[in-house]
Amino acid sequence: xxxxxxxLSEVRYIIRDGEVVADDWQVVPAIAEGAAAHLPDGKLIxxxxxxxxxxxALTERKQSIGIWLDSNQDAxxxxxxxxxxxVVAVNFPKFADxxxxxxxxxxxxxxxxxxxxxxxxxxxxxxxxYMHRVGFNAFSVRADKDxxxxxxxxxxxxxxxxxxxxxxxxxxxxxRVPELV
Amino acid sequence: xxxxxxxxxxxxxxxxxxxxDQTRRFLAGELTEDEFRPLRLQNGLYIQKHAPMLRVAIPYxxxxxxxxxxxxxxxxxxxxxxxxxxxxxxxQFNWPKLEAVPDLLADLAQVEMHAIxxxxxxxxxxxxxxxxxxxxxxxxxPRPYAELIRQWSTFHPEFAYLPRKFKIAVNGAVExxxxxxxxxxxxxxxxxxxxxxxxxxxxxxxxxxTPILGHVVREFLPRQHLFSYLDAVLRVYNxxxxxxxxxxxxxxxxxxELGLARFTAEVEAEWVNLKDGASTLxxxxxxxVATFFVDPAYADLPAISAxxxxxxxxxxxxxxxxxxxxxxxxxxxxxxxTLSLKKTGIAPGDATDAQLDAVADxxxxxxxxxxxxxxxxxxxxxxxxxxxxxxxxxxxxxxxFATPNIGLLTDIIACPGGDFCSLANAKSIPVAEAIQRRFDxxxxxxxxxxxxxNISGCMNACGHHHVGHIGILGVDKHxxxxxxxxxxxxxxxxxxxxxxxxxxxxxxxxxxVVEKLIATYVELRFEDEHFLDTAKRVGIEPFKARVYDKRxxxxxxxxxxx
Numbered sequence: 001x002x003x004x005x006x007x008l009s010e011v012r013y014i015i016r017d018g019e020v021v022a023d024d025w026q027v028v029p030a031i032a033e034g035a036a037a038h039l040p041d042g043k044l045i046x047x048x049x050x051x052x053x054x055x056x057a058l059t060e061r062k063q064s065i066g067i068w069l070d071s072n073q074d075a076x077x078x079x080x081x082x083x084x085x086x087v088v089a090v091n092f093p094k095f096a097d098x099x100x101x102x103x104x105x106x107x108x109x110x111x112x113x114x115x116x117x118x119x120x121x122x123x124x125x126x127x128x129x130y131m132h133r134v135g136f137n138a139f140s141v142r143a144d145k146d147x148x149x150x151x152x153x154x155x156x157x158x159x160x161x162x163x164x165x166x167x168x169x170x171x172x173x174x175x176r177v178p179e180l181v
Numbered sequence: 182x183x184x185x186x187x188x189x190x191x192x193x194x195x196x197x198x199x200x201x202d203q204t205r206r207f208l209a210g211e212l213t214e215d216e217f218r219p220l221r222l223q224n225g226l227y228i229q230k231h232a233p234m235l236r237v238a239i240p241y242x243x244x245x246x247x248x249x250x251x252x253x254x255x256x257x258x259x260x261x262x263x264x265x266x267x268x269x270x271x272x273q274f275n276w277p278k279l280e281a282v283p284d285l286l287a288d289l290a291q292v293e294m295h296a297i298x299x300x301x302x303x304x305x306x307x308x309x310x311x312x313x314x315x316x317x318x319x320x321x322x323p324r325p326y327a328e329l330i331r332q333w334s335t336f337h338p339e340f341a342y343l344p345r346k347f348k349i350a351v352n353g354a355v356e357x358x359x360x361x362x363x364x365x366x367x368x369x370x371x372x373x374x375x376x377x378x379x380x381x382x383x384x385x386x387x388x389x390x391t392p393i394l395g396h397v398v399r400e401f402l403p404r405q406h407l408f409s410y411l412d413a414v415l416r417v418y419n420x421x422x423x424x425x426x427x428x429x430x431x432x433x434x435x436x437x438e439l440g441l442a443r444f445t446a447e448v449e450a451e452w453v454n455l456k457d458g459a460s461t462l463x464x465x466x467x468x469x470v471a472t473f474f475v476d477p478a479y480a481d482l483p484a485i486s487a488x489x490x491x492x493x494x495x496x497x498x499x500x501x502x503x504x505x506x507x508x509x510x511x512x513x514x515x516x517x518x519t520l521s522l523k524k525t526g527i528a529p530g531d532a533t534d535a536q537l538d539a540v541a542d543x544x545x546x547x548x549x550x551x552x553x554x555x556x557x558x559x560x561x562x563x564x565x566x567x568x569x570x571x572x573x574x575x576x577x578x579x580x581x582f583a584t585p586n587i588g589l590l591t592d593i594i595a596c597p598g599g600d601f602c603s604l605a606n607a608k609s610i611p612v613a614e615a616i617q618r619r620f621d622x623x624x625x626x627x628x629x630x631x632x633x634x635n636i637s638g639c640m641n642a643c644g645h646h647h648v649g650h651i652g653i654l655g656v657d658k659h660x661x662x663x664x665x666x667x668x669x670x671x672x673x674x675x676x677x678x679x680x681x682x683x684x685x686x687x688x689x690x691x692x693x694v695v696e697k698l699i700a701t702y703v704e705l706r707f708e709d710e711h712f713l714d715t716a717k718r719v720g721i722e723p724f725k726a727r728v729y730d731k732r733x734x735x736x737x738x739x740x741x742x743x
Contacts, residue, residue: 096219096302098342102419105339110454126203126212126220133338149211156199159191161332162408163459164339170408170459171188171332172466 013147015128015139016116018154020147023140025066025087027120045089045118048073068120071099079111088113089140092121101134108135108165128153135165182243182551183328183473185293192335193290196297200224201283208280223303223341224286225271225296227603232276234601236299237289241309241327241351242270242554246541249552251292253537259285264537266522266530266558268594268645269348270308271299275601297335302343302430304334304415308350310358311555314474315510315517315563320370321378323353325470326407329462330368333408340415344422345430347415348387355674360556362386362394362676363648365432366414371401379403384414384444385436388642392678393433398445404467406452408460413452417444477549477564482514486567501627502574502585516567518548520560520582521592525617527581528610529595530558539580547573556645557594559587588631590699591617594645598638598655599662605638607655607662612636612691619692620699629699632712635670648672650713651698652679653691664691668698668724669716677717682725694728701727 014023030047031037037050045066051058058065066087090100107113118138119131128139132154141150163170207217225236252272256264259277266272277285289295299306309327330349351368352359361367367383380402386395402410418432436444493500508517523529540560544552547569548562555561565573577583586592598609613636620626635649646652652667664686667679686694701724706715
């Protein structure tokens with residue numbers, strides 16, 4: 001069992017590239033349309049509408065900036081600028097809402113996003129294998145769950161049939177067929 | 182039939198390990214019921230009225246006798262000695278203990294079977310024509326493509342959490358025996374002007390609460406693009422399908438709300454990006470999978486077996502069985518036999534462990550060690566020598582699977598209904614039995630001829646009632662079980678949805694109702710006209726009048742006399 005985290009610390013932990021690591025990004029919550037977002041200091045992952053409304057101000061900030069998409073938002077909206085973000089996060093409002101898998105696939109395979117792709121929201125162990133396949137490399141696992149336990153899910157399967165972001169070639173293009181004698 | 186290699190085996194073995202751990206964590210309280218539910222459903226495990234129910238996939242309906250014996254053993258070891266074949270080429274066990282399910286899955290994995298994606302909001306078991314590979318009217322054998330789709334859909338990472346369940350059927354023949362009109366995607370082999378065989382892709386068909394026939398989104402898809410096109414359809418659905426209301430979440434609702442033209446445009450726009458990508462099928466892969474479905478070593482036989490002809494002349498009961506339960510075969514001297522799981526008094530689709538073992542022994546002797554499952558919930562011996570048919574009939578009688586009623590009124594399709602299923606509004610099995618008992622005169626049954634009665638215990642339509650020539654749907658009326666009746670539904674290329682004849686009936690009225698419907702047909706039919714054709718010709722009114730209003734009928738007669 002992990003030690004209790006120090007009460008006063010702001011340190012949060014996520015899984016990134018297969019390891020449990022401390023994380024100093026702050027996710028700015030979604031705001032109502034027209035409202036002004038409070039943007040604290042530090043590394044921020046802002047919602048799509050905040051970024052669209054305050055692009056100039058956010059671009060001028062010295063700290064690097066991240067953006068997050070909700071499951072009903074369209075990755076195409078950031079396609080042109082996607083590689084200017086240090087982090088792109090995709091929210092899973094409920095773990096059974098599978099739209100984020102298509103968003104991630106499109107970000108990686110169609111829009112060419114190379115940076116950190118992070119799953120946020122209702123992120124649980126038993127979906128991590130699929131999330132990893134479609135291109136997520138960072139997982140902000142739900143706070144009440146054990147990150148080290150969740151990490152095990154990345155090794156659930158050693159073989160996959162269809163291509164995806166982690167392995168674009170389907171098995172039938174990798175399969176070793178016994179040599180004909 | 183398809184044989185696993187090290188990759189296929191690793192996937193099912195790792196699935197067992199994964200589910201074992203998920204079950205352990207659930208029982209230890211580390212996973213909540215809400216967190217565990219989609220995980221168990223994607224492994225075919227329901228929590229039912231009496232106990233869990235486990236649904237095991239029989240991909241495109243094919244079983245080796247080794248697998249059939251393993252299912253019999255599972256019925257003995259984990260269940261109460263029987264199993265239920267479903268309308269989608271699955272088999273269900275109604276009494277396994279939750280803690281024992283991982284062991285059960287491990288036993289299945291040993292015989293290259295699994296329960297992957299047999300339920301849940303994901304791509305379900307791919308189904309096909311039970312006569313695939315032996316039918317006269319086949320453009321291509323659909324089984325290699327069904328197997329390829331099974332592999333493509335297994336743990337597809339992008340489509341594991343769809344808005345709702347997703348069913349794909351593949352048909353390779355001219356006639357549609359796979360129900361492709363009633364699937365989320367129907368893949369139907371067609372030949373283009375150049376003579377090339379490809380697929381017509383239908384989307385958005387389905388039964389359930391909102392029955393709709395599938396729409397053609399692409400008239401001709403070259404075969405190598407199958408996966409990229411499926412990916413495109415699924416991606417449009419995954420992104421835009423409704424998630425706010427589970428009753429409006431199927432792809433058919435998306436197609437309806439967007440309109441076919443816009444839906445098709447979305448799919449085609451997506452496909453442009455995927456076409457010719459890494460998922461493009463290679464001839465090497467198509468050929469690799471096709472080698473598992475080559476013809477067995479048929480003997481060179483004359484088309485006519487004198488012995489078989491003689492038995493038919495001498496034995497009326499055998500001749501009757503042949504006329505209903507034996508089907509033509511592309512290979513001279515061979516036939517396909519349907520073993521009826523529709524004996525009166527037995528729940529449609531149910532079989533005991535001993536029956537499964539006996540069928541396995543029979544199939545080893547006379548049908549190359551393979552058995553098939555039809556969506557009508559019967560078993561098929563696909564490659565039987567005509568000269569063996571008499572012996573097969575005698576053995577089938579011993580087993581209890583020789584009821585000569587394939588396609589007849591008592592060959593009722595029914596879901597498990599309220600006796601087992603927690604979703605059901607009403608029971609199915611007693612209604613099926615009451616009807617079977619009412620029509621116990623074989624001469625009358627043969628006189629009535631081809632007719633399909635389908636019974637579903639609720640709107641989910643597992644008994645496919647909308648496409649029954651007579652469809653019976655269990656409904657809840659102020660807490661009581663009632664049954665709504667439709668007529669004129671049908672499957673196949675000219676599929677149609679049945680029309681409701683009027684207010685619903687109590688359970689004990691149902692045999693009377695069916696009797697009146699049949700009597701109406703018998704009066705009104707032309708010579709050799711099937712129930713469905715009569716129903717389509719005369720409409721529902723005469724049936725309605727007979728069933729609901731005796732007095733109106735009398736009045737009409739009196740008026741005519743006056």
